[in-house]
Amino acid sequence: MDVTNPENVSFEVTDGIGVLTVARERALNALNDKTLHEILGVLDQVRIDRNVRALVLTGRGEKAFVAGADIAEMAELGPLQARRFADLGHRVCGRLERLEVPTLAAVNGFALGGGLELAMACDLVYASERARLGQPEVNLGLIPGFGGTQRLLRRVGIMRAKEMIFTGATYGAEQARDMGLVLEVVPHAQLLPFCLEKARLIASRGPVAVAQAKRAIQAGADVSLASGCELEREAFALLFGTADAAEGMRAFVEKRSPSFRGA
C-alpha cells in the first residue's frame, strides 16, 4: 500500500495547521481499505511532524464528510476479513484519538456509520448546517464496527445511543448539536474557515500544555474520578519542567504575549 502518494486522501499543512481531506467524492468519501490505510499514513506523519500543531479532518465535495465504510467492499467480506477491516477502522479511530495534537472534525455533509465514528474520534466536532449524522448500520443488517457503540454512548448517553443505533435514523446538524454530538453548527461556506480559525487559536496556546490537557481529559473519560485527578496532578507537575510554562508565566508577569516553542 503506497501511503506516500495517497489517492483517496489529501493532506496539507499551512501555518502549523494540518488539513486531512477524505477525497473519494464519487463514493461520498466512503472508507474502503485503501482509504483507511492512507488515513493511517497521514496520522503517522502528523504524529512525528512537530510543525503540525492541530489537525482538521474533513470530506471532499459539497455532499459528504464520510458516508460510512465502503458498503460495496464490505459486501465481499467473510467474518475473518470483516474482523481485519474493523480492526483497521479501530486503529484509525484510536490513533486519531491518541494523537498529541488537538483534532477538529469539520463535518461538511453526511457523516454516517464509519463517518460518524471517525468524527467522534476527533476532539472537537463542528458541523455545516447541511450535515446529516447517524449510525445507519442496522439498515444493512450490521452494527457500528469502528467503535461507534462505545464512543456514541459516551457522547450522547446510553439511551440516546441505543435509539440512534436501533433505529438507524439520521439526524440534522442542529439535532446532533442538541444531543451533544456536535459542538456548533456553522453556515456551510463558513465551516472550514471557522475550523481553521479555531485550530489556529488552539495552536497559539502552549502545545505541551494542550497535549497534556488532552491526555488527562481523554484518559479521565475511562477511569474513576480519583484516578483521573491523579493523572491531572502528574501532568500539572510535569509542565513545570517545560520551557513553555516558564515562558508563559514569565510573560504574564512581564505583561507581554508569550512565545511558546512546544518544549
Ligand code: HXC
Ligand atoms: C459505498 C457509497 C456509500 C458507502 C454512498 N456511496 N455511500 N458507496 N459505501 N457507504 C456511493 C453510492 O453508491 C453512489 O455511487 C454514490 O456514492 C452517491 O450516493 P447516492 O446514494 O447516489 O447519493 P444520495 O442519493 O444523495 O444518498 C446519499 C446517502 C446514501 C443517503 C448518504 O448514499 C447512503 O445511504 N449511503 C450509505 C450510508 C451508510 O449506510 N453508511 C454506513 C455504512 S456501514 P454510484 O456509483 O451509484 O454513483 C458502516 C460500518 C462501519 O459505516 C464499520 C465497519 C466495520
